[in-house]
Amino acid sequence: MLLGLCAQQDGAAFRQLYELESPVLYGVALRITRRPALASDAVHDALLQVWRNAARFDPARGNARAWLVSLVRYRALDLVARTRREVSAADADLPEEVDPEPDPLSRLAQTRAGQALRKCLDEVGADRRQFVILAFLEGLSHSEVAAKVGQPLGTVKSGIRRALIALRACLEGAPA
Amino acid sequence: MSDHPPDPFDEDPDLLAAEYVLGVLEPEQARALEALALHDPAIRDSIAAWQDRLAPIALSLAPHPPPPVLWRRLALATGIDRVSGARPGWVWRSAGLWRATTALSLAVAASLAFLLLTRPQPVGQPMLAALSPSGAPGAIFLVRVDADGHATVVAAGRPDLPSGKALELWALKPGATAPESLGLIPASGQRRLIVSDRAGTQLLVSQEPPGGSPTGLPTGPVVYAGTLTES
Numbered sequence: 001m002l003l004g005l006c007a008q009q010d011g012a013a014f015r016q017l018y019e020l021e022s023p024v025l026y027g028v029a030l031r032i033t034r035r036p037a038l039a040s041d042a043v044h045d046a047l048l049q050v051w052r053n054a055a056r057f058d059p060a061r062g063n064a065r066a067w068l069v070s071l072v073r074y075r076a077l078d079l080v081a082r083t084r085r086e087v088s089a090a091d092a093d094l095p096e097e098v099d100p101e102p103d104p105l106s107r108l109a110q111t112r113a114g115q116a117l118r119k120c121l122d123e124v125g126a127d128r129r130q131f132v133i134l135a136f137l138e139g140l141s142h143s144e145v146a147a148k149v150g151q152p153l154g155t156v157k158s159g160i161r162r163a164l165i166a167l168r169a170c171l172e173g174a175p176a
Numbered sequence: 177m178s179d180h181p182p183d184p185f186d187e188d189p190d191l192l193a194a195e196y197v198l199g200v201l202e203p204e205q206a207r208a209l210e211a212l213a214l215h216d217p218a219i220r221d222s223i224a225a226w227q228d229r230l231a232p233i234a235l236s237l238a239p240h241p242p243p244p245v246l247w248r249r250l251a252l253a254t255g256i257d258r259v260s261g262a263r264p265g266w267v268w269r270s271a272g273l274w275r276a277t278t279a280l281s282l283a284v285a286a287s288l289a290f291l292l293l294t295r296p297q298p299v300g301q302p303m304l305a306a307l308s309p310s311g312a313p314g315a316i317f318l319v320r321v322d323a324d325g326h327a328t329v330v331a332a333g334r335p336d337l338p339s340g341k342a343l344e345l346w347a348l349k350p351g352a353t354a355p356e357s358l359g360l361i362p363a364s365g366q367r368r369l370i371v372s373d374r375a376g377t378q379l380l381v382s383q384e385p386p387g388g389s390p391t392g393l394p395t396g397p398v399v400y401a402g403t404l405t406e407s
Contacts, residue, residue: 011256018247023239026246031237037344037360037388040246044253051254061224066231070197073234077199083387107236114232135200136233142200164194171229 003050003057003064014051021065022047025072031137032076038083042076077139105133120170128163131156193222197230243356243392249370252325300324305379307402309336316400317361319345319371319379327371329361336399337363341383346394347371348378355380360388377404 003017022043029039049071050057057067105121108114121129127149134145146156195201196209213219250256300323306315316333329345337343343363346355361367361381382389383396 011254014254014256018250022242022246024235026242027237027240028234030240033387035387035390036243036392037357040242040359043242044246044249047250048253061221062228063231065235066228069231069234070227105233105236107238108232110236111232114236117229117232132198133233135198136230139199141202145200160195160198160200161191164191164198167229168194
């Protein structure tokens with residue numbers, strides 16, 4: 001509803017959307033970028049896409065909040081990837097960053113959708129769960145996850161796929 | 177593409193969509209899937225379904241209030257706070273400005289001309305700041321803030337930027353103890369920013385890790401500073 005009004009350039013609706021969602025969106029962007037300046041840019045760019053109707057939300061295709069947070073997440077991952085490229089071009093190491101939450105899953109069980117996901121992630125097994133979380137929140141590719149956890153690329157790749165297949169089955173309530 | 181035996185999962189487009197949403201696909205694979213999704217509603221459905229499935233991970237992160245400047249940026253970018261009645265032909269003839277920039281180089285003069293000519297002037301006096309190394313003459317950055325908050329930062333000199341560092345601009349309000357980040361600025365060329373601060377605010381430039389300070393406060397040395405003054 002708010003999203004539809006925003007796409008029609010309703011300033012009050014946009015402000016309301018910002019008031020409601022910006023702390024969550026900024027929290028996500030900050031967790032991914034670990035940099036206030038980049039986090040601000042990610043939320044700014046994503047919400048501007050919403051306003052300009054450059055990104056269209058289709059209510060038939062899912063949940064508005066999930067869609068919004070995905071927009072911010074993709075933008076944040078882009079910005080992090082660009083910064084990494086610039087850093088490697090400058091031949092420097094990534095400096096120390098804001099400490100991430102020690103257990104990003106600790107609050108997952110607070111919503112109903114989160115509870116289901118938490119339960120299904122628990123069934124996936126610790127290793128594979130870690131691969132999925134690293135990829136989702138750090139924006140790491142298969143090979144980067146493999147390097148980070150010190151496991152072979154093939155193990156990580158198939159582990160992630162099996163985790164995704166198990167998650168899909170578990171969340172759809174079908175036997176894995 | 178690899179030496180591994182053929183993978184049965186490769187035939188499952190829904191799984192490819194899952195890997196796309198998770199962010200593990202190589203960039204060229206991701207672009208290919210995006211191209212496919214344009215013409216294939218089933219893939220769009222898959223992507224949306226996976227976004228829904230995985231979003232709770234992101235939504236469960238601790239919320240964090242964004243800095244107030246973020247809304248101001250958005251309000252200005254969307255035109256929600258538009259200032260009407262631009263005054264064309266406003267002549268930038270300011271004693272303060274010329275005092276601030278006396279005896280500066282041609283590059284500075286060129287930057288000023290750039291600042292002058294780039295956009296129509298909104299109502300009200302713009303403010304200016306010349307940022308220089310502490311205790312030394314010669315502006316390295318010039319900042320012009322229009323009455324509606326649109327600001328332009330121009331590199332007028334050659335900033336000191338060690339390899340692997342970035343420059344971040346900060347505003348320190350009169351009487352405040354902690355500066356607020358205004359964003360990253362390039363070592364050459366110019367960047368548009370939103371600055372809501374008024375005259376008397378100190379603008380600082382610090383050297384930070386790529387992507388900016390991780391803490392929200394300057395972590396590296398403050399290399400340039402100047403004060404916003406009415407022009």
